[in-house]
Amino acid sequence: MGAKRKKEDAPEMAEDADIDDGGSRDRRNRQKVEKKEEFRPSMIKNKEKRSAAHAKLKHQKKLEKRKTKKAREAADKQALELGEEPPQRSVPRTIENTREADETVCKPDDAELFVANDADEFSSILRRERAPKILITTCRFHSTRGPAFISELLSVIPNAHYYKRGTYDLKKIVEYATKEDFTTLIVVHTSRREPDALLVTSLPSGPTAHFKLSKLVLRKEIKNHGNPTGHVPELVLNNFTTRLGHRVGRMIQSLFPQNPDFRGRRVVTFHNQRDYIFFRHHRYIFETKESKQQDSKSKKGKDAEDKSTGQQVIARLQECGPRFVLKLKSLQHGTFDTRGGEYEWVHKPEMDTSRRRFFL
Amino acid sequence: MPRTTTVECPGCPPIRALTFDALGLIKVTESRGNSGIPQVVERWGDADSSKRVLAASIDDRANDPILAVARKNSTIEISNPLNGDIFVSISNIGDGDAHPEDDDNDIAGLHLFKKSRSVGSCSLLTCTTKGNASLRSVDITPAGNTNNDGASNSWKVCAAGNILCAKVHGSEKHALFGGKGVEVNLWDLESSTKIWSAKPPPKNSLGIFTPTWFTSATFLTGDDHRKFVAGTNSHQVRVYDASAQRRPVISFDFRETPIKSVAEDHDGYTIYVGNGSGDLASFDTRTGKLLGCFLGKCSGSIRSIARHPDHPVIASCGLDSYLRLWDVKTRELLSATFLKQHLTCVVFDSNFSDKEVAPDAQNTGEIPGEDEQEALKPAKRKKSSEEMKGKKKSSRDYGSKKSKKKSRQIESEE
Numbered sequence: 001m002g003a004k005r006k007k008e009d010a011p012e013m014a015e016d017a018d019i020d021d022g023g024s025r026d027r028r029n030r031q032k033v034e035k036k037e038e039f040r041p042s043m044i045k046n047k048e049k050r051s052a053a054h055a056k057l058k059h060q061k062k063l064e065k066r067k068t069k070k071a072r073e074a075a076d077k078q079a080l081e082l083g084e085e086p087p088q089r090s091v092p093r094t095i096e097n098t099r100e101a102d103e104t105v106c107k108p109d110d111a112e113l114f115v116a117n118d119a120d121e122f123s124s125i126l127r128r129e130r131a132p133k134i135l136i137t138t139c140r141f142h143s144t145r146g147p148a149f150i151s152e153l154l155s156v157i158p159n160a161h162y163y164k165r166g167t168y169d170l171k172k173i174v175e176y177a178t179k180e181d182f183t184t185l186i187v188v189h190t191s192r193r194e195p196d197a198l199l200v201t202s203l204p205s206g207p208t209a210h211f212k213l214s215k216l217v218l219r220k221e222i223k224n225h226g227n228p229t230g231h232v233p234e235l236v237l238n239n240f241t242t243r244l245g246h247r248v249g250r251m252i253q254s255l256f257p258q259n260p261d262f263r264g265r266r267v268v269t270f271h272n273q274r275d276y277i278f279f280r281h282h283r284y285i286f287e288t289k290e291s292k293q294q295d296s297k298s299k300k301g302k303d304a305e306d307k308s309t310g311q312q313v314i315a316r317l318q319e320c321g322p323r324f325v326l327k328l329k330s331l332q333h334g335t336f337d338t339r340g341g342e343y344e345w346v347h348k349p350e351m352d353t354s355r356r357r358f359f360l
Numbered sequence: 361m362p363r364t365t366t367v368e369c370p371g372c373p374p375i376r377a378l379t380f381d382a383l384g385l386i387k388v389t390e391s392r393g394n395s396g397i398p399q400v401v402e403r404w405g406d407a408d409s410s411k412r413v414l415a416a417s418i419d420d421r422a423n424d425p426i427l428a429v430a431r432k433n434s435t436i437e438i439s440n441p442l443n444g445d446i447f448v449s450i451s452n453i454g455d456g457d458a459h460p461e462d463d464d465n466d467i468a469g470l471h472l473f474k475k476s477r478s479v480g481s482c483s484l485l486t487c488t489t490k491g492n493a494s495l496r497s498v499d500i501t502p503a504g505n506t507n508n509d510g511a512s513n514s515w516k517v518c519a520a521g522n523i524l525c526a527k528v529h530g531s532e533k534h535a536l537f538g539g540k541g542v543e544v545n546l547w548d549l550e551s552s553t554k555i556w557s558a559k560p561p562p563k564n565s566l567g568i569f570t571p572t573w574f575t576s577a578t579f580l581t582g583d584d585h586r587k588f589v590a591g592t593n594s595h596q597v598r599v600y601d602a603s604a605q606r607r608p609v610i611s612f613d614f615r616e617t618p619i620k621s622v623a624e625d626h627d628g629y630t631i632y633v634g635n636g637s638g639d640l641a642s643f644d645t646r647t648g649k650l651l652g653c654f655l656g657k658c659s660g661s662i663r664s665i666a667r668h669p670d671h672p673v674i675a676s677c678g679l680d681s682y683l684r685l686w687d688v689k690t691r692e693l694l695s696a697t698f699l700k701q702h703l704t705c706v707v708f709d710s711n712f713s714d715k716e717v718a719p720d721a722q723n724t725g726e727i728p729g730e731d732e733q734e735a736l737k738p739a740k741r742k743k744s745s746e747e748m749k750g751k752k753k754s755s756r757d758y759g760s761k762k763s764k765k766k767s768r769q770i771e772s773e774e
């Protein structure tokens with residue numbers, strides 16, 4: 001729609017620009033007249049008539065849409081019968097797939113990237129030379145949802161230990177955790193009894209990421225939730241494409257042991273979409289069912305090709321919380337230091353000039 | 361409708377910049393033509409995190425330029441900035457007994473002397489974090505034997521604390537050192553004696569004393585070694601005048617994160633300040649007033665700023681792994697080049713535009729890479745001669761071209 005209008009506008013504007021002398025005014029007037037002639041329901045002043053016209057227009061559009069849909073389906077069917085390739089489905093244009101071109105997106109054949117990966121702070125954990133050991137603590141004052149969230153985090157992240165914050169400085173805690181061979185420190189910040197920020201510091205020298213935490217749903221609030229087992233979870237990291245995203249992804253990866261227990265059928269997902277990182281925690285199961293139940297909702301069951309045996313395998317998911325969204329605020333070089341810290345990346349308001357620019 | 365093209369940067373005059381990164385790579389970025397877009401043309405060295413570059417210095421004279429690079433594994437490499445050939449690699453710069461991986465043995469400052477340079481050798485000033493400064497002359501014959509003990513003169517700059525910045529004055533007779541727990545002090549290099557040291561500012565009205573922690577320093581002018589500027593970790597920039605007093609003449613705050621780099625302009629009073637969260641601004645040191653900020657979506661700590669000797673351009677680089685070139689007058693971003701790694705240092709090769717003319721006559725056959733550039737020479741020469749005619753004129757030209765370009769852009773958008 002927008003594109004069309006722009007194209008229509010363009011020649012007019014060009015004409016305006018070309019002629020700047022006295023003749024331009026009357027020409028502009030004529031254009032105005034032309035514009036007036038084109039009918040729009042909003043030009044009708046009587047409300048009843050206007051709404052009627054509008055409804056009519058809408059109905060026409062709906063019919064048109066249905067028509068094109070039917071035509072598409074017919075073409076698909078015909079192609080299927082003739083054994084040809086079905087015509088290509090048009091992909092909807094979303095903000096995400098029209099993101100601005102970014103040269104920092106990692107390329108798979110970049111040798112420098114692999115060397116940089118080997119040299120970074122997480123490589124010893126990801127190569128299983130060090131086992132991850134997480135210290136979880138809170139801000140100075142926390143209550144209600146904070147402790148509940150922490151107890152759920154403890155069940156999500158293996159080898160995580162909760163320590164009371166007390167009145168210690170964060171720098172002292174970093175020192176202590178480094179001495180005790182912790183690999184990561186997580187601070188859950190609570191504001192007005194609601195967890196609202198997460199500070200993840202890799203130890204001993206690694207970067208510090210500050211995330212905003214929102215939309216927290218605890219396990220108890222999820223309907224039909226499951227209870228996680230003690231197995232090491234599988235980890236799914238989606239869409240961490242740029243160099244910064246890659247680094248954040250590796251940081252998250254270093255929170256979990258690198259040897260998932262597939263028997264546990266537990267999966268932890270960090271899904272990045274438009275710079276928001278969605279956290280989900282699931283259990284899954286593969287079930288065999290009689291083919292009588294054709295109307296099962298699961299798509300995978302239909303896709304499975306063992307229909308002939310009368311059995312189908314369906315995968316079922318059960319969410320076992322918590323559920324939350326993270327947004328990166330800053331990535332600091334080195335451990336926590338607000339006064340003398342150097343940032344690798346900080347979110348600044350001047351960067352928000354386009355809805356289609358993403359950093360992760 | 362989504363914007364599918366990015367906003368184009370105006371491009372910059374012919375510039376050759378060398379950047380040094382955390383993996384020990386040296387990348388050469390060049391922009392050709394009057395408003396070219398800089399591109400990485402060469403990459404020297406193998407990626408290895410133990411060879412992280414800590415400091416670099418260039419002697420960019422027209423014939424026989426050299427480049428010195430200090431690395432994390434306490435070696436200094438002296439190479440040719442035109443093609444990256446290493447002349448000499450000096451290892452184990454610091455104390456013999458210290459471990460190479462030790463942080464104390466890192467080189468905080470490196471300077472290559474430009475004036476007192478004879479053929480086949482050069483002199484270097486190095487300063488480690490611990491405060492061991494040493495002045496040595498190095499043989500750079502093609503044989504490349506590591507002449508370590510060749511006439512070296514070392515002394516201790518500070519008893520305690522860490523040196524974080526060291527800078528040599530343009531006349532190369534005086535040097536400036538400062539760091540964590542070390543007040544800025546001025547040394548005479550000929551006699552290697554301390555001639556002046558700063559005094560910390562008094563406690564504030566609440567009786568709180570901010571600990572001394574200098575992160576960067578620079579001299580203001582080429583002809584007066586007594587005026588200099590230092591940036592502190594407590595986001596303060598201090599202007600000192602050694603002839604007037606031991607406390608700063610003017611000090612002013614800049615944002616909230618530590619000042620990470622300071623660079624001077626040729627006019628003797630403007631300075632460029634970069635801090636830990638990627639803000640870059642220029643200040644007038646006579647009044648301490650902010651002249652303006654350089655805005656360009658820069659989000660990582662600025663580790664190094666360099667001023668081009670001829671063109672009105674500064675370069676900044678840092679942890680966001682972009683090399684950014686800015687116009688000094690309009691404070692506009694000319695271009696940003698993504699260089700993939702955390703950058704530690706940037707230097708300009710100022711002889712770039714007329715470089716093609718000079719080596720051709722003087723040292724033919726010395727540089728093998730030169731042959732490929734042969735084709736470009738006539739055009740290059742014309743450009744350089746144009747620039748010789750009038751710097752001001754060219755800059756104005758450059759501005760008008762920009763506006764023309766802009767108007768063209770607008771037309772195309774419509």
